Amino acid sequence: MDSKFSGLPDLRTIQPGRLIKYRISDDGFAAELLLPGLTYTDFDQKIGGKIGLWNFAKILESVRALCLRNFIGPMLFSRESTIFLATHSFEVTQQYHSNFSYEKSFGMDMPMRFSFYISDVGRTSFTSAIEWRDYVTERLLVKLVSKSVHVSRKTRKPIPIPEWVSKGIEDHLKLVANPKKLQKSDPLVIPTTAFKYKVKTLQSDCDSNFHINQATYLRWCSDAWSAAALAGNLKNYNKHIERYCIKTMDTHYIGEALANDIAVVNVWEDDLDSRKLICAIQVNAKVIFTMRIDFHDIPPIAVSPHLVSKL
Incomplete structure (x- = not known):
């Protein structure tokens, strides 16, 4: 999407006085965003x-929300309708893992650059992409492709996207190179040997649609995989799972969990490749979320012994 912003001033020089800087393409289907830097609470010393x-x-969610609410989003958010997330596909580079740590990236003088663009529009859903790049070298750090569904607030079921929302989308899509198509996941059969981890959902886990926020599901999966690893239930992992360097994550939001539900987080290894891990979250015995994760073949991040002895 750089072609839509080529020849324009450096993103850091625009909108003086603003910590968060952004610009939107003339057709409204792409944006660039600059966040000022990472805070102390973004980092976790135990990993x-x-x-x-x-x-x-949450960082990527904020980028997506900021961009959506400034162009295609306002046309889809109303008293009658909203957007539900259906699928996420993350690609995380080794460069990301070497770039971001408390020692290297803390502070407002370490800006983060993102590009956002619509990559497909269907009858009731649309697909968007976020590319997170190193501000100096412009090397790709993370790519996230997301599929979102336009739903009725009353029925919480899909409803058509108005035709005028995507007016001009055909010309825009010609600039999108090899857009990734996100498909529904095949139904998962939870093995009897899966490690089970129960959580009670809290009000603080919910978002503005009054269901569990997408980042919360990832936290639950991380907790469950880490518990399984530390209990000796995983062949290739015996430490907190976030000490290993994530390569890909594919998530599918199949149903909803609400505050005060009891969720069962089932985790296990892929039958074909035990280095890949699978998670399926159930509420009332119904699968509402699935996630598959793969890792770079590099050593886990070391932790100083004085910070945490067991992990």
């Missing part, structure tokens, strides 16, 4: 000072 997975997800 070696890396960005915690929940914080990682």
